[in-house]
Amino acid sequence: MxxxxxxxxxQQLYEAQVLQKAAYRAMSSLTVDIACADGKFSCVxxxxxxxxxxxxxxxxxxxxxxxxxxxxxxxxxxxxxxxKNLILGLAFSKTGLISE
Amino acid sequence: xxxxxxxxxxxxxxxxxxxxFKFDRLNDCEYVITNMAGEYHILPMPVLEPLISRTLxxxxxxxxxxxxxxxxxxxxEEAPLxxxxxxxxxxxxxxxxxxxxxxxxxxxxxxxxxxxxQVSRQSESRDEFDMTSEMADRSLDFVFMSPNPAIKxxxxxxxxxxxxxxxxxxxxxxxxxxxxxxxxxQFVIATTLSLLTDEMLVFCKxxxxxxxxxxxxxxxxxxxxxxxxxxxxxxxxxEGLTKxxxxxxxxxxxxxxxxxxxxxxxxxxxxxxxxxxGFDGIFLRTLSPYGFAIKTKKFLSYDTERWLxxxxxxxxxxxxxxxxGIRFVExxxxxxxxxxxxxxxxxxxxxxxxxxxxxxxxxxNYDGSxxxxxxxxxxxxxxxxxxxxxNILEQSYEEIILSDQLLxxxxxxxxxxxxxxxxxxxxxxxxxxxxxxxxxxxxxxGRKPESSFCKRNxxxxxxxxxxxxxxxxxxxxxxxxxxxx
Numbered sequence: 345m346x347x348x349x350x351x352x353x354x355q356q357l358y359e360a361q362v363l364q365k366a367a368y369r370a371m372s373s374l375t376v377d378i379a380c381a382d383g384k385f386s387c388v389x390x391x392x393x394x395x396x397x398x399x400x401x402x403x404x405x406x407x408x409x410x411x412x413x414x415x416x417x418x419x420x421x422x423x424x425x426x427x428k429n430l431i432l433g434l435a436f437s438k439t440g441l442i443s444e
Numbered sequence: 445x446x447x448x449x450x451x452x453x454x455x456x457x458x459x460x461x462x463x464x465f466k467f468d469r470l471n472d473c474e475y476v477i478t479n480m481a482g483e484y485h486i487l488p489m490p491v492l493e494p495l496i497s498r499t500l501x502x503x504x505x506x507x508x509x510x511x512x513x514x515x516x517x518x519x520x521e522e523a524p525l526x527x528x529x530x531x532x533x534x535x536x537x538x539x540x541x542x543x544x545x546x547x548x549x550x551x552x553x554x555x556x557x558x559x560x561x562q563v564s565r566q567s568e569s570r571d572e573f574d575m576t577s578e579m580a581d582r583s584l585d586f587v588f589m590s591p592n593p594a595i596k597x598x599x600x601x602x603x604x605x606x607x608x609x610x611x612x613x614x615x616x617x618x619x620x621x622x623x624x625x626x627x628x629x630q631f632v633i634a635t636t637l638s639l640l641t642d643e644m645l646v647f648c649k650x651x652x653x654x655x656x657x658x659x660x661x662x663x664x665x666x667x668x669x670x671x672x673x674x675x676x677x678x679x680x681x682x683e684g685l686t687k688x689x690x691x692x693x694x695x696x697x698x699x700x701x702x703x704x705x706x707x708x709x710x711x712x713x714x715x716x717x718x719x720x721x722g723f724d725g726i727f728l729r730t731l732s733p734y735g736f737a738i739k740t741k742k743f744l745s746y747d748t749e750r751w752l753x754x755x756x757x758x759x760x761x762x763x764x765x766x767x768x769g770i771r772f773v774e775x776x777x778x779x780x781x782x783x784x785x786x787x788x789x790x791x792x793x794x795x796x797x798x799x800x801x802x803x804x805x806x807x808x809n810y811d812g813s814x815x816x817x818x819x820x821x822x823x824x825x826x827x828x829x830x831x832x833x834x835n836i837l838e839q840s841y842e843e844i845i846l847s848d849q850l851l852x853x854x855x856x857x858x859x860x861x862x863x864x865x866x867x868x869x870x871x872x873x874x875x876x877x878x879x880x881x882x883x884x885x886x887x888x889x890g891r892k893p894e895s896s897f898c899k900r901n902x903x904x905x906x907x908x909x910x911x912x913x914x915x916x917x918x919x920x921x922x923x924x925x926x927x928x929x
Contacts, residue, residue: 368863372893413469417867420462420496427525428464431480434529435536 347391347400351408355383358411359418363387366410373403459498460507460516463524467492468869470906475869479514481531481787482872486913534787535872539798543590544791545805547598547818548583548614550575551607552810552825555638556672560704560731574607575810580614582836583808588621589841594628598656600807600818605639615651632656636670637684637697638677645691655688657681659699659721661707661714669704685721694722702729703754705746711758715772719765725773726762728755730900732819732880748896752903763911766921777908778925780901783873784908785926793817795875795901797859802833802850812836814844816853819879831879853878857888864892870905874898 353363360378363385367376373395377388389407391400467477467487475492478484487495487506494500495516500507510516517524552573554561587595597618599611615631622629631653640655648655659681660669666678688697699718701707707714711728718726730751758774765772779792793800801816808814812835815821820831831853834844844850857878859865865874880897881890892898912919 365863365867369893371891409469413467414867416493416496417467420465424462424464427461428480431464431525431528431532434525435532 345397346393347395347397349389349404351387351389351404353385353387353411355380355385358385358415360385362411362414362418365414366407369410370403370407373399374407376407455502458519460500460502460511460518462496462498463514463517463528465515466867466869466871470909476906476909477515478869478872480528481514481535482783483513483531484784484869484909485509485513485515486909531787535789538789538791539803541592541594542803543806544592544594545596545598545793546583546587546590547600547805547807548575548580549600549602549807549809549821550580550604550610550614552602553606554602555606556603556636556670556677558670560669560702573602573810575610575808577610577613579808579810579812579836580610581617582812584614584617584621586806586808586814586836586841586844587618588625588627592627594630595622596630596632598632598634600634603636603639604633605635605644608644612647615647615653619651630654636677636681637688638672638680640684640688642687642691645688648688649691653692655692655697657685657697657699658701659718659723660701660704661710662717665706665710665714666717668706669702682721689722699723700727700729702731703746703751704731708746708750708754711754712761715758715761715765719770719772724771725775725778726758727775728758729776732822748899748903752900752907755904756907759907759911763918763921767917773925773928777904777922778928780873780904780908781922781926782928784905785923793875794877794880795873797871797874797876798854799857799876799878801831801853801879802845803854806833808836812838814839816850817879819883823879823883828883830882853882853888857881862889862892864898868902870902873905874901 360380363376363378367378367387370376370389372392374389374391377390379386379388389404391403395403463479465477465479467475469489470476470486473489475487475489476484477487477492491500491506495506495510507516511518511524514524514528587597597614599614601607604611611633618629618631631651632655633648633653634656637655637657647653658670660666663678666681667675670677672680685697685699699721701714701718715726759777762772762774779790779795782788782790783795789796791800791804793805796804801820805817806814807816807818807821809821809824813821813824814833814836815824816831816833823830824832831849833847833850839847857876859868859871859874859876862876865871865876868874876888877890877897878888881895882888884895884897885891890897908922912922
């Protein structure tokens, strides 16, 4: 039987790409329809064919954890992007592959 | 009176800065974090958020470790950036050297009829499946176009010994060309050893040719997995091994195993057979989704979970052996551990990013086709020519190496820009495997949440880390394996 549940996330606290990434990661157990209205993201989680209730509930729990993880990754990536580019620049500027 | 300032004077007053890193849940209580160069550290779950929010107290005992592994730095510190850049450059240095491994499929004929054969072998009599000298010459032209100072030529089949005249021709011709080229030239024959003769061994000895063979386990299992007329595959292997070791040297013959559904309950017996025959390691390999492995449904005969149980049981046994004083290595783990614990990349094609297809290894098929990898030609034997880069008789080196088939696959599958991989803490240890994902999902990136490659490797990475975290003795053994590659 198809399982379904809806989760709501505040747009001020979560990025759309965070929900998209968590939805992608969960695709082997469930699919997610994401919509936004009134400052909220609504995520409708539906079990894949053949996924039973206990596995679905576990996947929903994993989805919630992944949303928190991806939001933290988003924050980390924003903060460290300039220095990441600097390090990559340093790494590839001394390869000797490009003639002066 | 001391000439030094008090300790408080040197204490860091300003907050730390974050350096780029990735994280993933290791289990219900811990995260794995990896820096840009692939060094990892384990953090208790409640610490991650304060670390990223920069509220971790400077007095925390984690601060020195996180700083020394370049997860954080203090403002204005330049050394962490230089160190990370150096380690990244070291890790990727293999790329600049370009293709090392050149695989010559000298024949598709084989005396075995293994149901899991991944290359769709042909019967012994069908010599239309043999490489010609014209194709060999053109392939050698290609080989010596590679800028790599080290060139390895590996003969594969079918059974390459069924076309040994071509093996000899290629070896002699390559050596002749190498007088001028001066490369570090190595030869390997991948063979079952069943057709090995004394004359062949004399030639191998003269030309320093190494043999890479196949051993699936004890006699019953090996013969069931590798049928041939006479049902004597194991006996021939053992006889060939003894002869080859005597002629070439004990360590000049290696063996690989493939896991079938019949192997699954017998991992200890398989390892014991490798020990009995004097090998110092085993590569616990899963089946690949190519060739007869698909046609005979062998590939579907067990799932990833069951293979992981097999692998973990085998690894536990091997660790026990090492602790009892028997030095023995699980080779896939040792490749992964080299990526986890050192700054070098062992260059294993399946675990490379960008993918090793074409740029680490390339295949010259018996019919003149050039493929991006061994798996690519296996796919082609099933009628899928996606990774056929061209034909050695028709296209130049530049046309083949710069072909869209190769460059698109490398670019599209690059893990640092692939969904899920780009955020994955285990990405530095992993590879992109476009051919596998194309075979399974008809897409070089694949859908990683549904990928058994991803599931298998993530489980292995986590398992290896947990084993090291939980036991100092195991960590010491693994450090030895990592530095062996």
